[in-house]
Amino acid sequence: MDKNDKLAVSYRRRQTLITVLPFLALAGLFGALCAIVTAKGYRLDMYLKIVFNEGVVLAIVATGAVFIYTLGSFDISLGASTLFSATLGVLTYNATESLPLMLLVIFAVAVGCSLFSSVLASVFHIPVFVTTVAMMSVLSAVAAQLITTYGGALGGISIPSEVVKPLDKPLFKIIVLVVFSALCIFVFNYTKIGRRQKFLGGNPVCAQLTGISLNKYAIIAFVMAGLGVGIGAFLTLVYTPSVTTTTAGSIGMNIIVAIVFGGMPISGGARSRIYAALVGGFSYILLNNILMLLVDSNAGYGISQIISAVFFLVVVFVTGINYRTQILPR
Amino acid sequence: MKKSLSKLFALVLAVAMVASLGAMAYADDTVKIGVLVSDVSGEEALGFRAYYEDYIAANYDVTFTYTDQLEDAAAEKSAIEKFAAQGYDAILSLSSSDRVTQIETAIENELYYAVVSGMLEDEQFEQFKTSEYFVGQIGPSMDTEYEAGVAMGEYYAGQGVKNVAIYGAFIPNPMHVYRAAGLLAGLGCTYGGAAEKDAIVGQIFGDQGVDPSKIEGDIQVVAYLQGFGDTTFDELNGAISQGPDAFLSVGMATTFFADALNGAQIPYGDIDSFTSGNAANMSDGTLTYIAGKYSSSVGPIFAATLDAVNGNPIRDAEGNAISISQSYLVATDSETFDTIFNGDKGDSPIFSKDVLDAVIGEGIAYDDLVALVESN
Numbered sequence: 011m012d013k014n015d016k017l018a019v020s021y022r023r024r025q026t027l028i029t030v031l032p033f034l035a036l037a038g039l040f041g042a043l044c045a046i047v048t049a050k051g052y053r054l055d056m057y058l059k060i061v062f063n064e065g066v067v068l069a070i071v072a073t074g075a076v077f078i079y080t081l082g083s084f085d086i087s088l089g090a091s092t093l094f095s096a097t098l099g100v101l102t103y104n105a106t107e108s109l110p111l112m113l114l115v116i117f118a119v120a121v122g123c124s125l126f127s128s129v130l131a132s133v134f135h136i137p138v139f140v141t142t143v144a145m146m147s148v149l150s151a152v153a154a155q156l157i158t159t160y161g162g163a164l165g166g167i168s169i170p171s172e173v174v175k176p177l178d179k180p181l182f183k184i185i186v187l188v189v190f191s192a193l194c195i196f197v198f199n200y201t202k203i204g205r206r207q208k209f210l211g212g213n214p215v216c217a218q219l220t221g222i223s224l225n226k227y228a229i230i231a232f233v234m235a236g237l238g239v240g241i242g243a244f245l246t247l248v249y250t251p252s253v254t255t256t257t258a259g260s261i262g263m264n265i266i267v268a269i270v271f272g273g274m275p276i277s278g279g280a281r282s283r284i285y286a287a288l289v290g291g292f293s294y295i296l297l298n299n300i301l302m303l304l305v306d307s308n309a310g311y312g313i314s315q316i317i318s319a320v321f322f323l324v325v326v327f328v329t330g331i332n333y334r335t336q337i338l339p340r
Numbered sequence: 341m342k343k344s345l346s347k348l349f350a351l352v353l354a355v356a357m358v359a360s361l362g363a364m365a366y367a368d369d370t371v372k373i374g375v376l377v378s379d380v381s382g383e384e385a386l387g388f389r390a391y392y393e394d395y396i397a398a399n400y401d402v403t404f405t406y407t408d409q410l411e412d413a414a415a416e417k418s419a420i421e422k423f424a425a426q427g428y429d430a431i432l433s434l435s436s437s438d439r440v441t442q443i444e445t446a447i448e449n450e451l452y453y454a455v456v457s458g459m460l461e462d463e464q465f466e467q468f469k470t471s472e473y474f475v476g477q478i479g480p481s482m483d484t485e486y487e488a489g490v491a492m493g494e495y496y497a498g499q500g501v502k503n504v505a506i507y508g509a510f511i512p513n514p515m516h517v518y519r520a521a522g523l524l525a526g527l528g529c530t531y532g533g534a535a536e537k538d539a540i541v542g543q544i545f546g547d548q549g550v551d552p553s554k555i556e557g558d559i560q561v562v563a564y565l566q567g568f569g570d571t572t573f574d575e576l577n578g579a580i581s582q583g584p585d586a587f588l589s590v591g592m593a594t595t596f597f598a599d600a601l602n603g604a605q606i607p608y609g610d611i612d613s614f615t616s617g618n619a620a621n622m623s624d625g626t627l628t629y630i631a632g633k634y635s636s637s638v639g640p641i642f643a644a645t646l647d648a649v650n651g652n653p654i655r656d657a658e659g660n661a662i663s664i665s666q667s668y669l670v671a672t673d674s675e676t677f678d679t680i681f682n683g684d685k686g687d688s689p690i691f692s693k694d695v696l697d698a699v700i701g702e703g704i705a706y707d708d709l710v711a712l713v714e715s716n
Contacts, residue, residue: 047425056425060418158512158567159548166413166437171444250413252438257412302422314408 031328032273032289039296046303057299059180063249065295066183067092067242071261072268072287073194074238077231079269080204080282081224082211084139085232087127087146088239089262094149095120095243096253097156103169104160112169117240123149124236125229132225146262154255161254168252177248190241191288194234198284203230211278267318268294271325297321371402371430371649373642374423375456376416376442378435380409382595383615387635388434388456391689396642399693404432413438417445424449429649430475432456432642440464447473452648454641455479457633458515459663469660475648476662478641478713484665485518486525486537488631489590491670492609493526495629497559501585504559508550508566509591517544519590519611524550529557568596580604586628594618594627602626611668614681623674630677631668634684639691640664640713643699654699656706664713690716 047057071088078085099116103109127145131138161167198204207227209217218224246258265287270276272290274283301314375392379385392404405428407419416435420442423431430452433442439460446453447468455477459465468474480488496504506523509516521540524531531540532554544550552564563579565572576597579587587593587601587608594610594617601608602625609629612618621627644654644662654662671677684690695716699709 050426052427053425056421060421060425064414064418168438168440171441246414250417250438250441252413252441254412254437256437257414259411 028273032271032286032293035271035325036289036293036296039293039300043296043300043303046300050303061292061295061299062180062183064299065292066187067245067249067258068261068264068268068295069288069291070187070190070245071235071238071242072265072291073191073284074235074241075265076194076269076274076282076284076287077198077207077234078138079274079276080198080207080211080278081138081228081231082214082278083137083228083231084276085124085127085142085235086139086262087123087142087149088235088265089258089260090146090149090153091120091123091236091239092243092246092258092261093253093255094123094153095240096246096257097153097167099243099247100167100169100251100253101156101160103173104167109173113244116243117237120240120243121233121236124232124239128225128228128232132228138228150255153253157253157255166252166254166257169247171251174248174251183245183248186241186245187288190238191285194238195284197234203227204284207231208278208280208282211282212280264291264294267322270322271297294318369401371400371646372423372426372428373402373404373430373432373645374419374428374451375404375406376410376419376431376433376435377406378410378437380406383617384613384633384635385434387613387615388638391635391638392432392642395636395687395689396639400646402646407435410435410437413441416442420445420451421449424451430454430645432638432645440467443468443471443474447471452645454645456638456641459665461514465661465663469663471661472653474661475641475645475653476664478644478662478664479666480515480668481665482514482518484667485515486522486541488611488668489519489522489524490526491522492588492611492629492631493523493528495526495672496586496588496609497527499586501559503562503582503584505563505565505579505582505584505587506550506561507587507589507593507597508564509589509593510568511550511566511590512545512548516590517541520544520550523588523590524555524557527557527559529555529559529561531555568592572596573600576600580606594621594630598625598627614669614671614677614684616681619674619677619681622671622677629670629672631670633666634669634680634690636684636689636691637666637716639689639696640666640699640709643696644709646700647704652702652704654704654706654709662706662709664710666713 043057043061044054047054071092075085075088095116098119099112102115103112123145127141128138130136131141157167206217206222210222210224210227214224266276268287268291270290271293272283272286272288274286275281297318298314301317305313377385389406396402397404410416410419416437420431428451431446432454434456436458439455443453450473452473452475454475458479459477459481504527508520511517511520518541521537521544524540525535525537532543534540534543549566550564552561555561562582562584565575565579580600584606587606589608589610591611593608594612598621602621605626607626607628611631613632614634618627618630622630647654656662669680671680695712699712
């Protein structure tokens with residue numbers, strides 16, 4: 011076996027490890043949660059439902075966002091988009107008492123906001139993440155103004171809980187999660203869209219020289235992310251039929267954490283994985299819940315967050331080891 | 341490779357087992373109460389917490405578990421579900437992103453629920469008042485909020501002020517709307533030609549704030565600001581530059597503006613709470629009027645919740661949940677402030693064990709609880 015063969019074998023091993031690691035971590039965290047909840051005498055069935063409810067919105071929005079991150083781009087406005095979509099959805103329902111119209115508005119606003127960011131970036135040749143930073147400020151401010159105007163600054167706006175209560179069931183959310191994930195997997199893995207987006211993320215100059223349009227695939231990426239935001243906004247309302255100025259406030263940052271936990275590099279490119287957000291999102295929520303169970307909340311605020319941050323750095327380091335190789339990713 | 345993966349999997353399982361061993365299960369008869377909080381660092385919130393954790397927990401067989409800072413309605417609902425999964429008995433809520441969802445979730449999970457600070461809107465209370473798991477609410481009603489505003493306005497009018505600046509806090513929050521309406525009435529002003537409570541309140545809700553051009557009276561309102569954002573301090577400086585005789589706030593001014601107002605030597609009044617910060621503002625600064633809550637004011641709702649958990653619920657004559665309005669205490673000088681503040685600290689709170697024991701146990705009448713709340 012010559013040097014190149016050895017390198018190739020070593021690379022394949024690392025690739026396998028890096029592929030399996032996020033799933034192992036998810037399984038380990040799931041096992042740890044079950045063990046801790048059982049040992050403490052708490053109700054495991056309720057805890058699993060809680061974790062699923064906490065993770066499903068993050069997993070869906072982050073899965074849509076993978077298309078953007080694959081391009082090597084970055085969208086910090088997804089949380090604000092979720093808030094803005096949900097806000098307009100609530101206002102629409104309260105004005106019309108029509109659930110279909112509310113849904114239509116939520117998706118139109120979510121996709122519209124996402125498209126606006128990408129078109130703005132294309133027209134003015136501004137880096138996409140810059141436009142999303144601006145969008146985050148604008149959407150948050152407008153949503154806050156609407157919520158303040160219609161619901162009071164310390165309160166919020168809401169729809170009657172009975173409108174969405176029948177949908178607040180694990181089965182419905184699992185179906186939504188599976189359908190959206192299947193759509194994303196199909197587009198990402200079984201069409202040229204995913205392949206070209208990886209190419210653009212890995213080497214944009216080379217990709218464009220081969221005739222691949224960055225603008226076209228950026229728009230597709232933002233549309234997919236917008237769909238995720240729309241579903242996320244709707245599921246947020248299904249869980250709690252009210253919106254405050256802080257609703258979905260942590261989603262923007264949590265998406266980054268979820269994608270990294272799922273084993274995908276933030277820089278995008280060929281190593282992008284559509285399942286990363288799904289696996290990473292639930293891993294992150296499981297980790298948070300485990301820490302909350304183990305760390306007494308009365309002992310001091312922020313301990314869980316500090317441990318999560320250390321864990322995050324460890325994951326980045328471990329996954330980064332795999333990238334320092336002499337062989338091109340495939 | 342397979343060997344490495346096996347080792348890795350074994351390591352993950354080992355971590356899970358160690359974690360579970362560290363989690364010691366226990367069960368006893370102690371009443372377990374979860375407390376929902378959206379403010380974890382404010383002086384008022386810390387005062388409530390110290391009273392529950394240091395005083396009440398030491399005197400009753402009860403434990404309090406506080407949540408981390410709850411950012412939104414989803415976090416509130418999730419926290420209640422976790423308390424239910426952990427076998428808690430009751431929820432005390434100091435968080436108000438979505439009270440309706442909180443109560444629905446508590447009822448679904450058969451947890452007793454009480455509003456610790458503030459009051460539900462009337463229709464919300466009507467919706468849940470017959471539920472056995474809804475203990476009720478003890479706090480300032482909207483009428484009490486209005487009267488608190490009236491009292492502050494009358495105080496400054498009595499002091500002979502000729503022009504004032506007003507901070508409307510977070511109008512259209514109903515609590516602040518009612519206080520602002522009362523303040524205008526107390527100053528002897530009309531708003532849009534109206535002098536009656538309901539008419540003023542209705543207009544402020546409609547305007548989403550106080551429109552200074554609609555205020556008429558002997559006392560001039562030279563500046564008005566509300567909310568808190570990037571331009572708030574510019575607005576405050578503009579108000580200070582008008583040289584008002586007093587700066588009157590319907591909430592949060594002592595938190596946001598105390599340093600600026602103390603520095604500008606402008607007398608100010610606020611509806612807030614009895615805290616060490618406000619003690620200093622009154623003794624060393626220019627705070628001249630404070631109407632507020634005190635740490636142990638959350639004692640009676642704890643007593644009612646404990647009764648409910650122990651199978652001795654206190655209900656009104658129709659069998660509905662309790663709803664009792666709690667007044668603010670007022671101080672206009674350091675001596676009065678210190679009497680209230682120091683009289684509610686440590687081992688001798690206003691609602692001490694001796695006082696609360698009068699409403700804890702079997703056969704407690706609703707009127708007894710009302711009398712207890714109104715007497716302090």
